Structures are given as C-alpha cells and as structure tokens.
Amino acid sequence: MTEPAKEWLAQALRRVEADPHAIHLLFPQAERLGGAGARSALLAALRGDYAVIRDLYERGDTGERLAILSALPELDLGAAAVGLVEDALRANDTRLVAAALGPYGSQWLDGHAFRQGVLKCVFMSIPLDSVSGLDRRFDAELARMLADYAAELRAAGRPVPRDVMERI
Template identity: 35%
Template sequence: MELIESLVGAVARRAPDAVDWLRAHLAYDPAQWAPAFSAAGRKLGRAAITEEDVRDLPIPWAVGAGVDECGRAALVASAIVALEPAAHVTFVRDLIRRGEVRERQAVLRVLTGLPDAGRFVDVAIDACRTNVQAVFEAIACDNAFPARYLPAEPFAHLVLKALFIGAPVSRIVDLQARVDDNLVRMVEAYASERRAAGRPVPDDAKLVRKS
C-alpha cells in the first residue's frame, strides 16, 4: 500500500534509528497491535516531520506532524488492510474515542488515505465536536477529508468552530471550493454578533467569501 510505504519513508528520514521498530510491527497482529500503537511515542519520538522528510512522497499533510503520528498512521493503515471491511468504521471510531490526544490526531490525519474514506464521515463529524483544539485541528487543518467528504452543514459548522476557537481557517484545505451562500451567511451572522457584543471579529472571517 503506497500510503504505508510513504509514511514509513517519512519516519525513516526523520528517525532512521527507530524505523526498524515500526517496520517490525506493521504486520497486523491483534494481540500486539494496540501495545505497539500506544508505544509509538516512546519508540519513534515526537520530532516534527519536515517538508524535506516528505519530499517526493504523497503525504504533504504530514508536514508538522510528529514522527509518532506518522508511525501510528502507518499502523492504522496496515490494520485496515488486514481487517475485514465491515470492521473498519468501528475500529477507527474506537481509536478516536479511546485514544490519547496524539493517538487521535494520528488517526484523523490519515483518514483521507484509507480505502473508501467516505465511510468515515460520521467519525469525522464526531471528531469535530471535540473540546481539544489539537484534535480538532487534526481533522480541520491541512486535512483534505472535510472538503472532500463532509456534507455542507457539518462543513459549515467546522468553519465556524475554527473561527470561534482560533484555529487557522487559512489551513482548511480547499475552503474556497466549499464556500456557499449559506456558509457566507453563517459567518456574516457570527461576525455581526461579535460586533454587537463589542468583541473583535477574527481576521480569518474574511477568508470565507465566494470567489
């Protein structure tokens, strides 16, 4: 699977001394998978992936993510290959619900690369409700999943939440392609409420406009 190879390649460039551990755990073993997924932070480290690390690799979203996140993303992708398709959505949902912050970030970042990614729409919508900004940004920022798969209403709520909590709207992938009249109205109403309350309107609100 090209995605797995690319993720392992990025880990190899950033953490060459640790990549053998990752390769040794890619073959899905139900008894060993969860411990390996949890241990990735200790085994791989948390150094940030750079643009050079993903040069010539089709995973631009990995830039800025930790080595541990890329390793966990590779483990998730390898598990999806091994599991029966009927189990995929539940498997991914459980990881996001039960994982610690960096584990949830890794799963959300890799969603778009998983087979038949549209199946995970409800999982992504649930993730957008999180109160943890780092987890929200893992699905909302530098992630192609929302623009490709979220229906209009959940996508609009994602944009509004980004404005409300200060997540960078400029990093919402393909935002302009998804801006419609309803989203513009919602953002204008949000801005009007802020002004009426004497509160500043985030500069990023200006990014939500029809081209």
C-alpha cells in the same frame, strides 16, 4: 530514522498484518519507538479495517486521535470515517477540531457539518487558512453564517477576526 526505530516498525508492521488487533498494543508506543510516521504506517497496515480504526480512535488519547485523523486521507475508507471527524468536531481541543477539517473532513463532510465546523473554528480562534478545501467548499450559506456572526460580534462591541472579514 534510527536503526532501532526501523527494526521496531518493521516488526510492528508484521504483527499488525498478521493480527490487526495487535495495533492496540503497538499504537500508543509507536511514535516513541518507531519514530515519526510510525502510527500512519501501522494504520495503513490495517488495509482499511474500519472497525479496528474506529475502536483505536475511541480508546485513544488526543495524540492517537490526531494521528488517526491525519492519516484518514491515505487509508482509502471512503465516507466510513465521517463519524470520527464529527466526533472530533464536538471536541473542545483546537488540535482535534483543526484536524477534523483537514483533507478527509473537507472531502467527506456534508455541507451542513462542514459549515458548522468552520464556524466552530472561528469560535475557537483556529485560523481559517488551516481548513482544507475552504475555498472550494465556501458557499453562500457559509458566507451568510459568517456575516451573521460578524454582525453579532460588532453589536457586542467585539472585534471581528481578520480571516472572517476577508471572507464576507
């Protein structure tokens, strides 16, 4: 990290600690001015203020939303941010869907939402190896859902993705 980036980040952290809403001005420019990891550091400075995090996510662009989803496991929010993960799973952006099924989503999504997220990964050609905790969360219902999908693909004369075949 360059010296100007370190200085920018230190100043930005002080501003967010003094006024959590200052993050709305700082977050969009954090990666450019504060370097890699600056957004995560700013989120951590919120000390679990979920209302600000949610607002930041809702107003954010894809890059900002990805930063928030990636930082969730470190923010000590418990299940509070499940709604953000569910929102990302409704997106048509493969990066958001994959991030939603990272460590936080894997830990906090209920079984139904997790299974639906895995199936969406298959539909969107997101490798199942990118789904955090898949082996731990894999159950008979998910196996059935994947097998049904594979049968539909075969009936349509379409190939079944290799990572689906490995799990059914």
